[in-house]
Amino acid sequence: MSLRDRFRPAKDSFYGPAAEALNEGRAARELAAKRGRAVIAPPPNASKALTAVVRPLLKGTGLGINELKRNWAEIAGDSFARATPERLVAGVLTLKVPGALAPFLQQQTPLLLERLKTAGAKIKSIKIEQRTAAPPKQTNVAPLKRTLSPAEEAALAQALDPVADPGLKSALMRLGRAVKQG
Incomplete structure (x- = not known):
């Protein structure tokens, strides 16, 4: 086969407006199929x-302080439940222990070390800090300075009679008492 025959169009193919329309239709279908797709992956x-x-860097570190705090009751058991983990630095776990419980827990540290190692924590020793119990959390609700007289209480209840929802009614009663006492 000569070079001229290789580049000569085949006899069964055709040229002209019909072939151009066919090629344009195929090109339009291919563009429509690709339209709307993200070119670059997110x-x-x-x-x-x-x-x-x-994860590979922290593979051998064991449990962290947050996991210990979260699962302390399950890991430590009932005898250590009142102690709270404070810090974990270089394998030394610092526990905050209330009052007279500290000497008892000091004697039980080998048991606690065993439990912590079983749970997967990499702890070498335990430091116990004896501290007083934390003060109770304060609420943002101030106590009433004085109680309302029965007449004031009745007037407030009468003003809130149209309210049908009991939850809303009790909240409005508390608000009314707070406003009237101050």
Whole structure:
């Protein structure tokens, strides 16, 4: 076969307006099929990427302080439930223990170390800090300075009679008492 025959169009193919329309139709279908697709893939989730990098680095570190705090009651058991983990630095776990419980827990530290190692924590020793119990949390609700007289209470209840919802009615009663006493 000569070079001229290779580049000569085949006899069964045709040229002209009909062939151009056929090619344009095929091109339009291919463009329509690709329209609306993202050309560039979206970036990966940052937390997944960070986890993939950090997980091999932290493989041998064991439980952290947050996991210890979260699961302290299950890991430590009933005898250590009142102690709370404070810090974990270089394998030394610092516990905050209330009052007279500290000497008892000091004697039980080998048992606690065993339980922590069973749970997967890499702890070498335990430091016990004897501290007083934390003060109770304060609420943002101030106590009433004085109680309302029965007449004031009746007037407030009468003003709130049209309210049908009992939850809303009790909240409005508390608000009314707070406004009237101050």
